[in-house]
Amino acid sequence: MRRTGIADGATAAFFIDFDGTLVEIASAPDAIVTPPGLAELLADLTRRTGGAVAVLSGRSLATIDRMLTPTVLAGCGQHGLELRLPGGASVAREVAEMEPIRRRLAAVSVDWPEGVTIEDKGLSIAVHYRAAPQAAERVEDAVGRAVAQAPGTFRLRRGKMVVEATLAGASKGTALKRLMVEPPFLGRTPVVLGDDVTDDDAFDAARAFGGTSFQVGPREGHRADFEIDGPSGVLDLLRDFAQGVTSSERTTA
Numbered sequence: 234m235r236r237t238g239i240a241d242g243a244t245a246a247f248f249i250d251f252d253g254t255l256v257e258i259a260s261a262p263d264a265i266v267t268p269p270g271l272a273e274l275l276a277d278l279t280r281r282t283g284g285a286v287a288v289l290s291g292r293s294l295a296t297i298d299r300m301l302t303p304t305v306l307a308g309c310g311q312h313g314l315e316l317r318l319p320g321g322a323s324v325a326r327e328v329a330e331m332e333p334i335r336r337r338l339a340a341v342s343v344d345w346p347e348g349v350t351i352e353d354k355g356l357s358i359a360v361h362y363r364a365a366p367q368a369a370e371r372v373e374d375a376v377g378r379a380v381a382q383a384p385g386t387f388r389l390r391r392g393k394m395v396v397e398a399t400l401a402g403a404s405k406g407t408a409l410k411r412l413m414v415e416p417p418f419l420g421r422t423p424v425v426l427g428d429d430v431t432d433d434d435a436f437d438a439a440r441a442f443g444g445t446s447f448q449v450g451p452r453e454g455h456r457a458d459f460e461i462d463g464p465s466g467v468l469d470l471l472r473d474f475a476q477g478v479t480s481s482e483r484t485t486a
């Protein structure tokens with residue numbers, strides 16, 4: 234059933250998460266391995282859809298660009314705080330707004346155990362504890378208290394072995410809605426693929442445009458329409474679309 238219910242490449246617009254969706258999650262964010270041919274596959278898919286392919290990531294767009302070089306996609310970084318419209322125009326919030334929370338997390342982080350790493354992405358600060366899972370509660374508590382100092386300005390976001398302090402007011406869902414009013418996304422049927430809690434906002438947004446969503450890998454309580462086992466299944470699906478396989482030719486197992 235994983236390939237049913239999606240528009241064809243000619244009418245679909247793709248919104249694709251990066252970590253855990255296009256690539257397997259690694260022990261540290263900079264340890265991920267980009268599969269060979271991924272950038273080319275996304276470039277093929279972009280041609281096939283008339284440019285309607287976007288990445289929706291929690292990483293910065295600069296990092297995504299580096300990992301997909303030479304392919305540059307429209308989409309959002311830092312959970313919607315950075316937005317790149319088709320054609321390259323960017324909309325981003327002011328990095329200086331993050332200064333109070335940056336200072337506070339730097340101060341408390343001296344007490345965190347080895348293995349906890351802070352990733353400052355400019356408009357969001359992620360604290361990763363995959364290498365020190367025993368620190369989960371402590372880290373989450375500290376980030377929660379930092380965010381609570383200015384509720385409404387900042388928000389806390391939980392992911393897999395990561396907790397983030399970000400500026401409030403954006404999500405992958407708001408990014409999808411913003412892109413869907415721009416050609417070549419406008420009038421197409423959104424197809425969203427993602428693996429984590431933050432992708433649920435995009436799944437909901439796709440539904441509002443009559444689109445389809447896929448949860449990648451197991452996750453309790455996800456709000457997607459369908460499930461795909463993992464990144465290799467995602468790449469198979471995208472390859473079919475990029476090659477123009479029609480829905481009647483697709484398997485429905």
Ligand SMILES: [Mg+2]
Nearest residue numbers: 250252253429
């Ligand atoms: Mg992900």
